[in-house]
Amino acid sequence: MILTVTMNPSVDISYQLAEFCIDDINRCEQYSKTAGGKGLNVTRVVHQMRHPVLATGLLGGELGAYIERQLQQEKIAHRFSPIAGDTRNCIAVLHDDGKQTEILESGPVVSSVEAADFEQLYDRLLANVDVVTISGSLPKGVDDALYTRLIQQANTLGKKVVLDVSGAALTQTLQSDSKPYAIKPNRDELLAIAAYQPTGDDVSDLQAILNSELFAGIPLIVVSLGADGAFVKHGEMFYKVTIPRIKVVNPVGSGDATVAGLALALADGRDLADVLKIAMTLGMLNTMEQKTGHVDVTKFAEYVAQVQVAAL
Ligand code: ATP
Numbered sequence: 640m641i642l643t644v645t646m647n648p649s650v651d652i653s654y655q656l657a658e659f660c661i662d663d664i665n666r667c668e669q670y671s672k673t674a675g676g677k678g679l680n681v682t683r684v685v686h687q688m689r690h691p692v693l694a695t696g697l698l699g700g701e702l703g704a705y706i707e708r709q710l711q712q713e714k715i716a717h718r719f720s721p722i723a724g725d726t727r728n729c730i731a732v733l734h735d736d737g738k739q740t741e742i743l744e745s746g747p748v749v750s751s752v753e754a755a756d757f758e759q760l761y762d763r764l765l766a767n768v769d770v771v772t773i774s775g776s777l778p779k780g781v782d783d784a785l786y787t788r789l790i791q792q793a794n795t796l797g798k799k800v801v802l803d804v805s806g807a808a809l810t811q812t813l814q815s816d817s818k819p820y821a822i823k824p825n826r827d828e829l830l831a832i833a834a835y836q837p838t839g840d841d842v843s844d845l846q847a848i849l850n851s852e853l854f855a856g857i858p859l860i861v862v863s864l865g866a867d868g869a870f871v872k873h874g875e876m877f878y879k880v881t882i883p884r885i886k887v888v889n890p891v892g893s894g895d896a897t898v899a900g901l902a903l904a905l906a907d908g909r910d911l912a913d914v915l916k917i918a919m920t921l922g923m924l925n926t927m928e929q930k931t932g933h934v935d936v937t938k939f940a941e942y943v944a945q946v947q948v949a950a951l
Contacts, residue, residue, distance in 0.1 A: 641685050641902045642768040644761070644789065645678025645696035647746045647778040649729040650705055651931060653891070659734035671930055674709040675729060677774035677803060680895035680932030681902065684921055686715050687934055690903040693718060695764055697757055697778065699747055700725030718764060720757035722749055724778075731891055731931075739891065749780040761789060765796055770906040772898055773819070774803040783811055791817035799905050803898045806831060813853050821859035821905070823898050823918075829862050842951065845870045846877055859911075861918065863897055865890070868919055868946075873911055876950060880915050883945040887926045895932055896925035916946040 655669035674683075678696060685692040694715060698706055699722035706726060710717045724747025732740040765771070771793045773786055786808060793800045794817055802812060802819035805828040812819065813832075826845075830837065833848040849860055849872040860872040866887075871878040900918030909917065920943040924934035 640691045640693060640768045641906055642764055642771045643678045643682040643685070643692060643694050643696075643902075644771065644773045645676045645682075645694065645775060646757075646781065646785070647727070647776050648674070648676035648679055648696055648698060648703075648706055649727045649744070649746070650702045651675025652728060652730045653889075653931060654730070654732045655929075656732060656734045659732050659738075659740060665732075673931065674706040675931065677892075677895045677898075678772065679706070679710075680892040681772050681774055681803075681899045682710075682715060682717075683713070683932040684896045684899035684925065684934055685903050686713065687936055688899070688903055688921070688939075689936075690906065692716065693764060693768065695719060695757075695761060697722045697747075697749060697753065698726050699723060702726040702728065718760065720753065720760050722747060722753045724748055733889060733891075737887065737890075746778045747780075749778045751780070751782075754781045754785065758785070758788065762792060765793060765798060768798060770799045770801065770902045772801045772803070772902045774895065774898060776804070777808060783808065784815075786812050787815040787817050790815075790819050794818075801898055801902050801905070803894065810853070813857070818856045820857075821861065821901055822857055823861045823863060823894065823901065825863045825865070825894060842870070842879075846872075846951075849877075859901075859914075861897070861901065861915070863894055863922065865893075869897075869915065871915060871948075878911075878915065879949050879951055880919055881947045881949070882919050882923055883942070885923055885927060885942075889929050889931065890926045892931035893922040893925045896934060897922035912948045915948050916943050919946045 694717040698719040703726040727744035727746035799820035900921035904914040
């Protein structure tokens with residue numbers, strides 16, 4: 640069982656427009672509204688791969704109820720902790736040749752009692768899971784060390800944590816003594832937290848960054864590189880993962896699909912090459928669908944066979 644943690648979920652609204660006109664009316668016929676937030680994208684992809692998954696985090700208000708109904712309809716197991724504030728909307732406008740404009744609401748303010756209630760729920764849920772994924776930002780009001788405590792608790796029980804957060808939240812977690820088993824920054828997220836001036840040689844830059852003190856003690860680091868696949872550090876070894884060229888429909892959420900692949904392959908005890916191939920394949924399959932956090936599982940075998948993992 641995989642436990643996915645989404646502390647600041649959202650109803651994700653996606654508008655597909657031929658052209659996005661600023662300071663004018665944009666009429667839209669192609670749109671979707673889904674239970675979103677990075678952790679719920681992970682959840683959906685794990686579920687589509689027919690792997691047991693339980694979604695947790697915080698939900699409140701009308702949009703919180705909407706998300707619960709959607710999860711119910713999709714037959715996805717969930718145990719969220721209730722909050723008084725309203726779960727947020729996030730809007731993506733997809734326009735002009737693959738470009739996209741996003742509007743992300745900051746979301747509700749969570750009280751210390753609500754945060755403590757969630758931690759108690761999390762501790763109870765941990766007992767029955769093998770792998771935990773933690774994705775996305777913390778809502779306002781929750782103290783910055785929450786993710787560190789969630790990781791510490793999982794580590795104590797021997798459960799692997801895949802962490803997909805960015806910025807200060809990532810730096811703070813990496814600086815603590817409780818390390819996640821795996822992280823999945825993309826190149827920009829990695830450069831944003833590394834105190835490093837790139838030389839322009841991608842491989843040696845990435846190697847130098849991942850060898851720095853900040854990343855010490857994390858067994859698996861997967862730097863996702865969009866169409867270029869991934870650069871990976873596992874223990875002391877480095878790997879380049881190469882993927883085939885594909886037709887991209889909507890790349891939003893491909894990092895989340897990659898995290899889903901990491902989690903389910905780790906939960907299944909797969910070897911490193913398989914873990915990376917599965918993760919990359921789910922990232923690719925997500926980009927080939929219109930809907931965020933969706934993969935066509937019937938294409939899995941065709942694409943996983945085309946992913947290559949090479950030790951450097
Ligand atoms: P997001 O923030 O949109 O969820 P991300 O920036 O975290 O994504 P990416 O590195 O863009 O993550 O993508 C994750 C994985 O998805 C890639 O490693 C790759 O497997 C697949 N992928 C993403 N974009 C493309 C693309 N243009 N072509 C092929 N595969 C892609």
